[in-house]
Amino acid sequence: MTTSHIPEDRIPVIVGVGEIVDRPKDIAAGLEPLTLLEEALKRAEADSGARLLSEVQSLDVVNFLSWRYRDPEKQLAQRLGIAPAHLYYGPVGGESPIRYLHEAAQRIARGECSVAAVCGAEAQSTATKAQRAGVELPWTPFAHDVEEPKRGAAFQKPMAVALGVFRPITVYPLYESATSAHWGQTPREALKESGELWSTYARVAADNPNSWLKKTFTGDEITTATPDNRMIAWPYTKLMVANPTVNMGGALILTSLAKARAAGVPEEKLIYPLGGASAEEPRDYLIRDQFVESHAQTAVLKAVMDLVGGDGRKFDAIELYSCFPCVPKMARRTLGLGPDVQPTVTGGLTFFGAPLNTYMTHSACAMVRKLRSGGALGLLYGQGGFVTKHHGLVLSRAAPQAVLKQDTSVQAEADRNRRNVPDFTAEAVGKGQVEAFTVIYRANGEVEHGVTMLRTEDGRRTLGRIPASDTATLAYLQDMDRTPVGTTGNIVTAGDGMLEWRVG
Ligand SMILES: CC(=O)SCCNC(=O)CCNC(=O)[C@H](O)C(C)(C)COP(=O)(O)OP(=O)(O)OC[C@H]1O[C@@H](n2cnc3c(N)ncnc32)[C@H](O)[C@@H]1OP(=O)(O)O
Known part of the structure; x- marks a missing residue:
């Protein structure tokens, strides 16, 4: 009572x-x-x-x-x-x-x-x-005449859409890279924390009668890319994203x-x-x-x-x-x-x-x-x-x-608590400092391209593409022992007008 x-x-x-x-x-x-x-x-x-x-x-x-x-x-x-x-x-x-x-x-x-x-x-x-x-x-007929509900993607800039960073699976990795660098973690340490944390979620799911996947996984099983656990967007594998x-x-x-x-x-x-x-x-x-x-x-x-x-x-x-x-x-x-x-x-x-x-x-x-x-x-x-x-x-x-x-x-x-928000630009040259990044993967496990969120020399914010062919920059971004966040590279404009970012 x-x-x-x-x-x-x-x-x-x-x-x-x-x-x-x-x-x-x-x-x-x-x-x-x-x-x-x-x-x-x-x-x-x-x-x-x-x-x-x-x-x-x-x-x-x-x-x-x-x-x-x-x-x-x-x-x-x-x-x-x-x-x-x-x-x-x-x-x-x-x-x-x-x-x-x-x-x-x-x-x-x-x-x-x-x-x-x-x-x-x-x-x-x-x-x-x-x-x-x-x-x-044999369900209630699909209501084709009802408008699709607006999702987060509908609110993003054309440049984010063009570079594929307008979906949860490609935007959250930007937070992942920025936060772990801010906390002083190497990418390896950050991934280990994610794996151990996700392993805890898996253990609880295994005991919940209503769970879809009732199986325990070690941190390593969760974070290691395999044919069954493909890379989705760096550093997230399939077992690190919502199902x-x-x-x-x-x-x-x-x-x-x-x-x-x-x-x-x-x-x-x-x-x-x-x-x-x-x-x-x-x-x-x-x-x-x-x-x-x-x-x-x-x-x-x-x-x-x-x-x-x-x-x-x-x-x-x-x-x-x-x-x-x-x-x-x-x-x-x-x-x-x-x-x-x-x-x-x-x-x-x-x-x-x-x-x-x-x-x-x-x-x-x-x-x-x-x-x-x-x-x-x-x-x-x-x-x-x-x-x-x-x-x-x-x-x-x-x-x-x-x-x-x-x-x-x-x-x-x-x-x-919000501090100044940098202006966004889709046009930039010169040096670009990495604020956050990800690498987007195709379903077959190949890299589609990488994306860096950058600060330009005059303090504005932009995005840069890293083509799959730029293996040196992609390797630099995916180095497990040194975060690229905070480091500087060159912004160039590609043949299709899109900004690209290169290490060096
Ligand atoms: C605020 C927010 O909540 S933001 C989050 C919004 N949600 C998302 O962004 C979802 C992100 N995840 C996805 O889009 C999908 O999981 C993907 C694209 C990564 C993979 O999905 P698919 O390509 O359909 O998976 P695929 O065809 O390879 O495999 C399907 C099987 O894998 C399972 N599966 C799909 N995704 C996952 C996952 N992330 N983890 C574990 N199992 C999964 C399915 O249940 C299905 O299993 P079944 O065959 O036993 O029924």
Whole structure:
């Protein structure tokens, strides 16, 4: 029983979690996202031990990309036979499940509703396999007339697009190279840290019944390129990047404490959102001041630490978003956590699987289960875009002692720390100093080309291509014992008008 003085109808509580993983033997029997959503919600209701779905007044559906529907949130509500006052299908963003959970809790704290649900699903494995095999899926017809949702790539400069550094798999390596150089690591040391960290995620995934890849890997197995574990973009191999080729659905049901008790939800099921924070970086990553930290991430993590007395070690369970190693590597430094602290309760976007925007729905489910079985405080940290959108949420086994805050933005704090942003130019000559870099690989293991992010002699920022034929510069960039970040080379303009960068 709570000793809180807050009225029980204004205390939000998570009462039920549900997940489904679909591995069809026959591809045509694969479940479509709407069905996965419906099933996950039913499982969340069953988990709560109460009949709540018919009373949902707030329903948030995480954006999904594996299939397209017209108004999927309305179709889902129709399938469930409900008409929630708040019915929302959101934009792309890996942080969005945490935002929706937080907002649903805030809605309950405002007294706007007493039963809310958040859900997400993807069926990318089935969709990809069906497309590759030419199998027509017996799903709700694909809504060709609905516009494709805007992803991070839509916000990048033409030069970034032309050089291929406009997708997560090629942009995050830029952060990887800049952060590790800033931390004084050689590339070998940085890779070792990534491998050991990812190996921890794999161990947790191996024990999570809902994971896609239930197998442990050593750090070396993760970071060593092989035919089965090809290089994607230096220094990331396939086993170091998110795996979107999965079929999964996840859902959580929240109620007010008063409603949970009235409905007979067992006390030991209740997990309380305590509060959280959010902030963003500019969507165009080339207009950020630097790549050695994210001011938005730092502000969000400091704010969630403040909620628990300013110490990251107060969290008994943690989920640090893990689309690529640089994200939890940055986050755990800000939280003051060493390699001894397990950064996940789920298993990570590589091994658990990365159902695009909805991985954190599954993490929230895993966190609720974890806190129910022991531990007092849990941190959920979700991230979206290219280190762009950040949201942290603290969950607790004990009832809150303060009303859930309505303002979560720590944007002003993030912006206050931002230093001057260099002008971007697509035209430059002379010397260029490396700020960050990657080397992009083809599916057959060959280098496509390298890309350096550069500072010009007059302090502007640009990008330089390294053609696959420039083996000397590529070897210089991929030296395991000496980072090229901070060193200088020559910028030249190639025959096609694109800037190139050469060592020397
Ligand atoms: C904020 C954010 O979250 S940003 C992150 C956004 N997400 C991404 O950027 C996803 C990045 N990853 C990818 O695009 C893909 O994993 C790729 C391109 C690297 C590889 O995908 P594909 O070329 O389709 O893989 P490929 O055809 O070689 O193999 C498919 C098999 O490998 C598995 N697989 C695909 N990617 C991965 C991965 N990263 N790790 C482990 N297994 C994987 C699939 O599940 C599938 O397995 P199955 O045959 O048992 O069903």
